[in-house]
Amino acid sequence: MADFTAQVFQNEFLPDGGTDVHAIVTVTCTGAGQAGQSGAGEAAEIVIVDTSGSMGVVGIQAAQLAAVAALDQVLDGTWFAVIAGNHQGRLAYPTDSPELGMARMDSRARAAARVAIGSFYAEGGTAMGTWLELATAVFASVPSATQRHAILLTDGKNQHETPAELTRRIAAASGRFQCDCRGVGADWEVGEVRRIAVALMGTVDLIPTPAQMAGEFEKLMRAAMGRGVASADLRVWAPQGARVQFVRQVAPAVEDLTGRRREVNALTGAYPTGSWGDESRDFHVAVRLLAAKGVGQEQLAARVQLALGDEVRAQGLVKAMWSDDDALTARINPEVAHYTGQTELADAIQEGLAAKAAGDDRTATAKLGRAVQLAAQTGNDEATSKLKKVVDIEEAGTGKVRLRKSVDRLDEMALDTASTKTTRVKR
Template identity: 50%
Template sequence: MANFAKPSAPRFAVEVYQNAYLPEGGREVDAIVTVQSTGGAKLSARPEAGPAAAVVLMVDCSGSMDYPPEKMRNAREATAAALDTLRDGTAFALVAGTHVAKDVYPGGGRLALADERTRAEAKEALRRLSAGGGTAIGTWLRLAERLFAHTPAPLRHGILLTDGRNEHEAPEELAAALRACEGRFTCDARGVGVDWEVAEVTGIATALLGTADIVAEPAGLAADFTGMMEKAMAKEVADVALRLWTPVGAEVVFVKQVAPSVVDLTGRRTAAGPRAGDYPTGSWGDESRDYHVCVRVAAAGLGQEMLAARVSLVRPGPAEGPAGGPPAPLAQGLVRAVWTDDVAASTAISPQVAHYTGQAELAQAIQQGLEARKSGDSDAATAKLGRAVQLASASGNEDTAKLLAKVVDVLDAATGTVRLKAKVTDADEMTLETRSTKTVRVKK
């Protein structure tokens, strides 16, 4: 029996951290915007509006999933564990992905509502899955988008598992599929084993505002899938956008999510009225995220002050505001600019801005270092990965430091002195690459 309840909306709060002071002629203003969401009731099905959440699970069933055979068995068991985590009343479907996509439950282009009976039926459909065929992930995503089109659920989330490279469609086809799915649903992507392409899996998660990770050992899939589904079920509000308004003469240089991971949102801007633009942030539960905003303003005289940007959280759509009018902001904060001849004031760097600038550099150093290592440029790899070790140590990013230590021998973390390891497992290298964008918060 579905648990019907009308949810209460979560509350959003925005805090802005910055050094507002600029020297004479200064134009660039940096700020870290912390967004906190708290207090919403967990969403469940509502008879008057249909299910509040929908999930499509996309399971790789290509031939490589049979090597070793435990991989397919673990994938079935992991998906079954995820089904057990679905709340009653959630709309869901199972997709078997090969070089084509097939909705194996409930079938017919429909979604089922989670209850004891439909979970048992879905697990029976899972037991019938077998491995065979190629890999064309774009077809899986397009089928998920068509399935989501049949539900009024505001929260729409995909979980995608693959063990291989996307060899049976052109990269342009996957890119086109991602563009078609952007804004339609969010998606977590997982690579199992070590024969998949990190850039493909992380690209899917980035485009669809989800998470990406490696599950090197198939036996770890059940715990990972259960955790993903628990987080999906904890989401309370969908389609939240970060809205930036800037005054005449000002322009946005970039907008990046910097915690819990680095995601560049700059190119995702959509117009939202005069001098305003929306940047998608996806779905929210009880959580906090940080964003780095950089705005270039028109220069002003000493002693002058201006509003460089207004940052708001909004849920776009006429239902959020007066009929036909713009949505009311869920929360907002202000970014200021003040021109001064006080050198100490204008040269001070906000601790939050400095921290996340370092975390973004850390992610870039890891990616560049691993790329240099793959290409055989050991000098560049040593320099970049040494810098990454230095940044991870200075910022207290212990998880990343541990991953780096599996790729390099750390001689002196403080100075970034390292030596490349002669032998590195594919799993260790792929784990470091996949998790390179994960950040730590500023120490209070």
Template identity: 65%
Template sequence: MAVFTAEVFQNEFMADGATDVHAIVTVTSSGAGAAGASGAGVAEIVMIDSSGSMAGPNLDAAKYAAQVAVDQIADGTWFAIVSGSHVAARVFPYPNAALDMVQMEQGARAEAKRAIGRIAATGGTAMSTWLLLADRLFATVPQARQRHAILLTDGKNESEPRHALSDAVRRVTGHFQCDARGVGSRWEVEELREISTALLGGLELIADPNEIAADFRALVQRSMARGVADAELRVWVPQGGQTLFVRQVSPTVEDLTARRTEVNALTGAYPTGSWGDEQRDYHVAVRVASKPVGTEQLAARVQIAVDGQVLASGLVKARWSDDASLTARISPEVAHYTGQAELASAIQEGLAARAAGDEATATVKLGRAVQLAQETGNDEATSRLRRVVEIDDATEGTVRLKRDVARLDEMALDTASTKTTRVKR
């Protein structure tokens, strides 16, 4: 049985008149077990782009990667393979099969790999059809509470109106998790980010098609290692209080605020998806009424719950003081992750401004990104930023835009913008 713990990091001292309380809550899961061990409780779908643009090395590599992924799916897991172009097709189980998804066993594994080998490139790209088909397939195995998909594409979603993809994402949100992968430089980061963010998955650029197989192998292994199908972060605030925002800040920045559902009048729940043995950090900000100096109050109770059962809890406190040496302290955890969240926004806004031809805004935003990466010790972000800007002074955030930037370098910076470094404790 999984064991969860919650640890709160904050400066609980508040200045006279202050109302906003910030805390970093570290949630750790251990003993989660393996998803595959629960057999019929797990379902996996691999979706690969089979549009005309994939013809050649990309499709060859994608088919091989899908076969590698099939080898990682644990026996007993419900699974299916989908090929996607301007329409979606179930490759395995075969179209004439009685079941939409089958449980993995030796014979099914061999037939699935054979079916993948027959996929041919043709048509355009309409990813809404891929997601909707996956949703219909998952719906046929209600006993599988843990549902995970992989989506791989090499192109833009150009065979349907833009709103069709957004509509589909909204329809399937909460039904399954999905990791999105883009191979090469012709796909749009924002399209795949919309999918991965809503479906609680990761987003990665795969520059070299030869790297798809290793990535797919790792994705399925990670999925099979997550023995908790779904957990939610619950935030209670006192009467009159307000939750300002809830963000996952490690290992990636994901704003969960808009995903809130009501548990009761004082408590909201935020989805976190499936868990293995791992650790994640969340930034919780709440607003409470100011109290007289010397007053102490519970500002929030943060809990992790599985199947409605609370497994761990942490307390966020507020203590009003007129001692500036106490109230002026900034929690290093809060400061670190506030900077990391701003870093992600600065990179994305800077790249968007650059694409729109607004060089002044791009320079300011990317300069601020360089400064934040320096302050928070995010060396990976600094390295990626150097491929887009010339850094004159990292501490001051003084940069110059490079004139000739490879699209792959821009995409690598964009897709990795939400990855964070853990705070040093």
């Protein structure tokens, strides 16, 4: 059985009149086991492969190898399916039934899926929403599968459905399954694919070349099979009159959970966090209390819990204590400071790249300069390395930079997709 623990990091001292409380809550899971093996429901996996005309012969061949590499990691007994996507989704495996469905993985099914994947060819346009719509229906065919995960690969822009259609289909798939999205090459839109990944509680990343697809798919599926906890909620209780300002996952990547809130009762909200393996995640919780207490008084500002269904498995307490000692109230908790900077770093990179694409060099320089400064302050060496390929850094400490005249689009995309990845605070 999986074991969860929670630790709270904060400066609990507030100045006289202060009402805002911030804390970093680290939740750690051990003994998660393998997907679908805990007895709490079965696991289901779908591999979604772009087979549009832009993939070409080389792209399709690499995608075939990647899909096979992913399926080789799927545990026997797991429900699975393969979808080929262009301007419409097509169930490539299993196909021996007049109705949509999935197959249980075993040696025979694995071999048959390999044959189906081997028949892929590049043709048609791109409408990723139709792929998600089909995946939603396929997952629904196995009600016993409580852990549902997909890998989606694309190489191009979503040009064969309207933005409204894509939005509707993403919304219909949200909450039905998790989806890790990957784009290969330089002709896809990071923001477009990120919309899918964020809504479906997955990740987005760049695969620079077709030859790297198989390794990435193998890694993704191996990680999915190691998540033995199908789903977990972060529950946040706040006292009467208080307001939860935001709940964010801040490590290993920045992800705003605020909009996912589901009411548990009048004082408690649940924030879905998806499936878990043996891992630690950091969450930034901010609460505004109704009113300040007097100097020397204290109050429980929030109760943060990790829950599996109705069962609470770990808990951390966020406290507030009012003081007139400036040495106590002015102290910034290092964990809160670190992750506040990391969140601002992600925003600065994305906003800077968007301004650069729009031809607004002034804003792009300011935002990317701030990103350089934040990356240096928070020790995010990966971000600094990627920023150096987009700007020339004159003074990292002050954020003084110059936009580079010639930038490889792959370098910009690598910076964009990595913008939400954070470095853990050193404790």
